[in-house]
Amino acid sequence: MSDTRSGSRRLLGRLRQALAEPAEGQERLDRITRLIAEEMHTPVCSIYLFRDQETLELCATQGLNPEAVHKTRMRLGEGLVGRVAASTQPINTGNAPSQPGFRYMAETGEEIYSAFLGVPIQRLGERMGVLVVQSKESTPYDDDAIYALEVVAMVLAEMAELGAFVGEGAAMAAPHQHPVMIRGSIGQEGAAMGHVLLHEPRVVVTNPFADDAEAELHRLHTAVDELRISVDEMLTGADLKDKEQREVLEAYRMFANSKGWLRRMEADINRGLSAEAAVEKEQTAARARLEQVPDPYLRERLHDLDDLSNRLLRLLTGQGTDSGVETPEDPVLVARNIGPGELLAYGRGLRGIVLEEGSVGSHAAVVARALAIPLVINAERITTEALNGDRILVDGDQGLVHLRPEDSVAGAFRDKMAMMTKAQERYASIRRVPATTVYGPTIRLDMNAGLMADLPSLRSSGAEGVGLFRTELQFLVRSKFPTRGELAAAYSRVLDAAGGKRVVFRTLDIGSDKVLPYMKPQDEPNPALGWRAIRVGLDKPGVMRMQLQALIRGAKGRPLTVMFPFVAQFDEFRAARQMLLDEIEREKRLGRPLPKTLEIGAMLETPSLAFAPLQFYELADFISVGGNDLKQFFFAADRENERVRRRYDTLNVAFLTFLEWIVMRCRETKTPLSFCGEDAGRPVEALCFAAMGFRALSMRPASIGPVKHLLRRSNLSEVREIIDDARAHGAQSVRPAVMDWLRQQG
Ligand code: PEP
Numbered sequence: 001m002s003d004t005r006s007g008s009r010r011l012l013g014r015l016r017q018a019l020a021e022p023a024e025g026q027e028r029l030d031r032i033t034r035l036i037a038e039e040m041h042t043p044v045c046s047i048y049l050f051r052d053q054e055t056l057e058l059c060a061t062q063g064l065n066p067e068a069v070h071k072t073r074m075r076l077g078e079g080l081v082g083r084v085a086a087s088t089q090p091i092n093t094g095n096a097p098s099q100p101g102f103r104y105m106a107e108t109g110e111e112i113y114s115a116f117l118g119v120p121i122q123r124l125g126e127r128m129g130v131l132v133v134q135s136k137e138s139t140p141y142d143d144d145a146i147y148a149l150e151v152v153a154m155v156l157a158e159m160a161e162l163g164a165f166v167g168e169g170a171a172m173a174a175p176h177q178h179p180v181m182i183r184g185s186i187g188q189e190g191a192a193m194g195h196v197l198l199h200e201p202r203v204v205v206t207n208p209f210a211d212d213a214e215a216e217l218h219r220l221h222t223a224v225d226e227l228r229i230s231v232d233e234m235l236t237g238a239d240l241k242d243k244e245q246r247e248v249l250e251a252y253r254m255f256a257n258s259k260g261w262l263r264r265m266e267a268d269i270n271r272g273l274s275a276e277a278a279v280e281k282e283q284t285a286a287r288a289r290l291e292q293v294p295d296p297y298l299r300e301r302l303h304d305l306d307d308l309s310n311r312l313l314r315l316l317t318g319q320g321t322d323s324g325v326e327t328p329e330d331p332v333l334v335a336r337n338i339g340p341g342e343l344l345a346y347g348r349g350l351r352g353i354v355l356e357e358g359s360v361g362s363h364a365a366v367v368a369r370a371l372a373i374p375l376v377i378n379a380e381r382i383t384t385e386a387l388n389g390d391r392i393l394v395d396g397d398q399g400l401v402h403l404r405p406e407d408s409v410a411g412a413f414r415d416k417m418a419m420m421t422k423a424q425e426r427y428a429s430i431r432r433v434p435a436t437t438v439y440g441p442t443i444r445l446d447m448n449a450g451l452m453a454d455l456p457s458l459r460s461s462g463a464e465g466v467g468l469f470r471t472e473l474q475f476l477v478r479s480k481f482p483t484r485g486e487l488a489a490a491y492s493r494v495l496d497a498a499g500g501k502r503v504v505f506r507t508l509d510i511g512s513d514k515v516l517p518y519m520k521p522q523d524e525p526n527p528a529l530g531w532r533a534i535r536v537g538l539d540k541p542g543v544m545r546m547q548l549q550a551l552i553r554g555a556k557g558r559p560l561t562v563m564f565p566f567v568a569q570f571d572e573f574r575a576a577r578q579m580l581l582d583e584i585e586r587e588k589r590l591g592r593p594l595p596k597t598l599e600i601g602a603m604l605e606t607p608s609l610a611f612a613p614l615q616f617y618e619l620a621d622f623i624s625v626g627g628n629d630l631k632q633f634f635f636a637a638d639r640e641n642e643r644v645r646r647r648y649d650t651l652n653v654a655f656l657t658f659l660e661w662i663v664m665r666c667r668e669t670k671t672p673l674s675f676c677g678e679d680a681g682r683p684v685e686a687l688c689f690a691a692m693g694f695r696a697l698s699m700r701p702a703s704i705g706p707v708k709h710l711l712r713r714s715n716l717s718e719v720r721e722i723i724d725d726a727r728a729h730g731a732q733s734v735r736p737a738v739m740d741w742l743r744q745q746g
Pocket residue numbers: 468470509605625626627628629630676677678
């Protein structure tokens with residue numbers, strides 16, 4: 001064993017020497033293949049590097065035909081080399097030709113070599129290439145050879161990161177320099193241009209080698225001890241009733257105390273790596289495993305291990321504690337995921353946000369929407385690809401991210417943003433005029449809000465009021481239940497800021513995707529159809545009563561408008577309404593000021609409510625269609641499931657006909673009706689809703705201008721004729737016909 005160790009140390013020592021000498025990238029690669037072949041007593045050593053994301057190229061070799069260098073290429077997954085790259089796992093065989101997928105590359109002259117060992121060159125989930133040794137033996141390489149080659153591959157990846165192989169005859173471009181386009185999903189529409197601000201900056205390992213193994217082992221042990229203490233402290237300080245938090249911390253502790261983890265890092269140090277390089281090698285291996293694991297639970301645990309490695313690296317290098325990174329003037333936040341509180345701490349200064357994970361309904365997305373910051377979610381590998389300070393373009397309208405874009409792409413993007421600014425200027429000029437359609441009715445346009453920070457948009461957008469104030473955001477961004485006094489003060493500030501304009505407070509809509517960090521999570525098979533919103537409020541009336549009291553007190557004698565979410569049947573509305581009336585009575589008995597006027601409405605978010613008895617419509621002071629939920633239940637298509645959420649068009653004839661039915665029932669009972677789902681903010685959808693009879697729409701503040709602009713230029717009777725005609729002709733969606741008509745209108 002000690003022989004092998006000293007062999008590895010000698011190999012690393014020579015490698016370090018080769019890398020320290022001044023040379024062009026290609027020359028360095030040539031020297032490295034030579035010295036590996038010598039030290040490992042093997043006739044062939046080759047380095048294959050990625051030319052682009054799909055193609056590997058032979059970039060240096062000792063033993064194969066030198067003429068093949070920069071000529072032999074294979075696609076990811078093709079041949080044994082391609083398979084190593086695709087699986088990010090080593091392949092070791094004594095009989096290469098018998099392996100599935102083996103491909104002779106005649107030009108390299110490799111057919112006489114039967115043993116093959118290939119290991120991936122990768123760094124923290126980023127594939128860079130493959131390092132291969134071959135021999136004429138008919139036995140596979142031993143474990144020590146695999147280990148030694150993996151350590152060398154790790155060092156190569158580290159040095160590549162530092163740009164050691166760039167140069168004349170360009171063996172490889174330094175990673176993190178080429179443009180990358182990532183296709184994610186839309187979290188919040190809008191476009192942004194700026195520079196990357198990593199939420200958790202990556203630690204840079206500047207020296208992967210170490211001479212003094214004892215000293216490195218000591219550093220590692222000290223850091224691991226510190227890490228264990230900090231995890232124990234986190235566990236004692238944590239709320240142990242929170243099952244999820246406890247599970248994560250327990251997993252942390254398990255990993256931090258894992259003997260295997262420590263032993264592998266010690267072995268790496270004994271072979272000549274520095275302590276931080278040893279940690280990073282383990283982290284890279286964990287990331288490679290992460291890519292192979294489909295089970296979301298296991299993926300989470302591997303992410304925990306990743307987080308733990310980052311903590312350890314920060315302890316070892318001192319980086320990241322005070323990150324020393326300057327916040328760019330135009331920051332675009334890049335993170336794997338982020339909590340709503342952390343996001344709010346960054347505030348409105350962010351130009352855009354890109355998340356590797358996240359979902360449309362996640363709290364971060366909700367906050368980003370409230371702050372009107374363009375957001376792209378599910379941007380795979382963004383935290384691996386992006387470096388602090390990289391230039392980045394966020395196209396929230398299409399869910400695209402351009403990292404380090406070419407000038408032409410940046411130019412086109414700049415043009416697009418300029419056009420959007422121009423349009424905004426045009427919208428500003430109609431800010432104070434009503435959304436009166438040609439010859440026709442005026443549509444009331446309100447805005448959706450959820451945070452105090454949204455209120456200034458009331459003036460800048462030209463909204464007539466707040467048609468939906470999502471009160472759960474105030475709960476989501478806190479770490480514990482707010483008190484009645486805190487809530488009353490917050491609601492009062494909202495009404496102050498609204499300056500007499502109507503604000504529709506929607507009571508707490510939690511459950512489903514909106515889980516309060518301090519409430520016991522419910523393990524439900526189908527949370528969107530589960531115990532949420534008014535169902536929680538009625539079953540556990542304590543919180544709802546407290547909120548209703550806070551609303552009455554916050555009103556301080558001013559008009560109050562309250563709306564209950566997710567009502568599925570008449571009784572639920574009646575019971576909730578009665579609770580509010582009881583609280584009014586109570587306040588009256590206590591001699592406190594009562595709201596000047598009181599409106600109590602319901603959100604229509606389940607198809608069942610559309611068919612409720614007419615008495616429901618008569619009792620409700622107003623109804624607002626929550627189109628996000630209504631649409632998901634109408635089409636049975638989960639609004640958070642990327643596979644299906646865009647499958648059914650809002651302008652589908654069946655859905656429009658259903659909306660028309662709701663309009664008719666409201667007309668019959670003279671119940672004011674509005675639409676407050678996201679679709680109200682899309683101009684074409686808004687136009688069609690107006691044509692179907694909606695006279696009030698509530699939307700993101702940024703949508704008010706575009707929607708008003710289109711409404712003011714449209715004749716609703718004509719639109720209605722187009723819709724009726726498309727319906728009569730059996731169209732599935734009226735969109736094509738309406739779009740044609742709009743084009744004809746110019
Ligand atoms: C809706 O469902 O349309 C709605 C406005 O409520 P939320 O998006 O908060 O569920």
